[in-house]
Amino acid sequence: MPLKGKKGLIVGIANRKSIAYGCADVLRSAGAELAVTYLNAQAEPFVRPLAEQLGxxxxxxxxxxxxxxxEAVFSHIRREWGRxxxxxxxxxxxSKEDLHSRIVDCSQAGFAMAMDVSCHSFIRMARLAEPLMTDGGCLLTVTFYGAEKVVEEYNLMGPVKSALESCVRYMAAELGPKRIRVHALSPGPLKTRAASGIExxxxxxxxxxxxxxxxxxxxIEDVGNLAAFLISDGAAALTGNIEYVDAGYHIVG
Structure with missing residues (x-):
C-alpha cells in the first residue's frame, strides 16, 4: 500500500461519477486517509455516504x-491531524450563460467568477496547505486539453484552465524548496455532472x-491511478507537470 500513512484532502466530490470520487477511491485503496468536503447542505446527502464508505x-x-x-476546512485538519x-x-x-456564449460575449462578472472558483481557489488551498506540509507534499488539480487547444463548446473554461495550468508551474517553482510538488491531471473527456453543462x-x-x-x-479510476502515483514517493522527482491521462487524445492533431 504505497500511500499508507499519508493524509490528504479531497475537494470536489459531487457523486459516485465525479473525478474526485474516482481518485479518492483509488487513494483510499492505496492506504491513504482522506478528508472529504461537500459543497453545501443540498450536496451533503450525496457526498456523506461516499465519504463514509471511504472511511x-x-x-x-x-x-x-x-x-x-x-479556511475552516484547513483549521479542522490542523486540529484533527496536525499535518x-x-x-x-x-x-x-x-455560469451556464457565460459557458454557452462566445469568449468575446462572456460577462466580466462571469469571467471573474469562473477564474475565482476554478483557478484562484487552488492558489488559496496551496497557501493554506503549505504550513501543514512540513515534510513536503503534493498538490493536484484537474485541467483539460481545452486549455492548450481550442475545443469546440469548451468556451470560457479554455482560458480559465490555461490560467490554472500556468499557476501549477509557478507554484511548483515557488514551493519546490519545501519539497511540495504541484501537478495538473489532464483527463480526456469524461461523463461527469460538471461536464454535462457543456453543450x-x-x-x-x-x-x-x-x-x-x-x-x-x-x-475516473484511470485518473485515480495517476493521482496515486504522483502522490507516492515514487514520483518524488516530478513536479510542475500537466499529466495527461487521456488514452493519447492530446497527441492527435
Missing part, C-alpha cells in the same frame, strides 16, 4: 465562494473516442 474521519462543507469556509500530505482540487464553475457534450465524447490511438475513453 473519512473528516467530512466538512466547503464552498470556496463563502467567506471563511475554506497534510496531499490535496486534490477538483472543482470548477462557470453537445455527447458529441465531444464520441469525437474523443474516435480520435484516441486506443479508441476508448478513460475512466
Amino acid at each position: 473519512s474521519p473528516i467530512v466538512v462543507p466547503c464552498d470556496v465562494r463563502e467567506p471563511g469556509q475554506l 497534510l500530505d496531499f490535496l486534490l482540487h477538483s472543482i470548477a464553475y462557470a 453537445r457534450f455527447d458529441e465531444l465524447l464520441e469525437r474523443a473516442r474516435d480520435r484516441t490511438p486506443e479508441h476508448r475513453l478513460v475512466s
